[in-house]
Amino acid sequence: GAGVSQSPSNKVTEKGKDVELRCDPISGHTALYWYRQSLGQGLEFLIYFQGNSAPDKSGLPSDRFSAERTGGSVSTLTIQRTQQEDSAVYLCASSRVGRGNSPLHFGNGTRLTVT
């Protein structure tokens, strides 16, 4: 079946511009996560959505970052006024349920480069 789909796969933007990254989770998965992976670093949690509950935004590094999930499916991560330190791979994952030990299934990420 179809996995987690992310677009674009690569994005180059100028410092100060806004960017939107899209994630289409696996059908039927109610939980959706955004992580950030910098070169040589582990995955850094950003935000989590589960059903209609309020999202857990505890990992967002600054108020320039925001995310929404429409209709319990597609999610968009928006970074405003991008900075060079925002350059990283942004990974989206989904899982079947938000509680319990259901494994996360990841997309292939969006590689963001801020010049």
Add this chain to the structure above:
Amino acid sequence: EDQVTQSPEALRLQEGESSSLNCSYTVSGLRGLFWYRQDPGKGPEFLFTLYSAGEEKEKERLKATLTKKESFLHITAPKPEDSATYLCAVQAGGGYNKLIFGAGTRLAVHP
């Protein structure tokens, strides 16, 4: 603070040379420990979940084990196609599925 440390950072093996990767963790109320494989340019691919000390899981040449403080990923007679970055993650108590990841071990298997 919940923390995951993986070692070594990088490992080079000859084809057929067995070895182990280590994942040490400190977490309040471990609910699960996960191993993922990540190939260049790809997202992490799920391998195993371990829930309690003493548990073991196997898949082809890989076997994961868990103690109260660490997990090992044993690779038996590796092949070049096993070359990848292996990521360990823990799920702490708190009621949902957030995973805390280590920085990974980059494995290179040479023929």
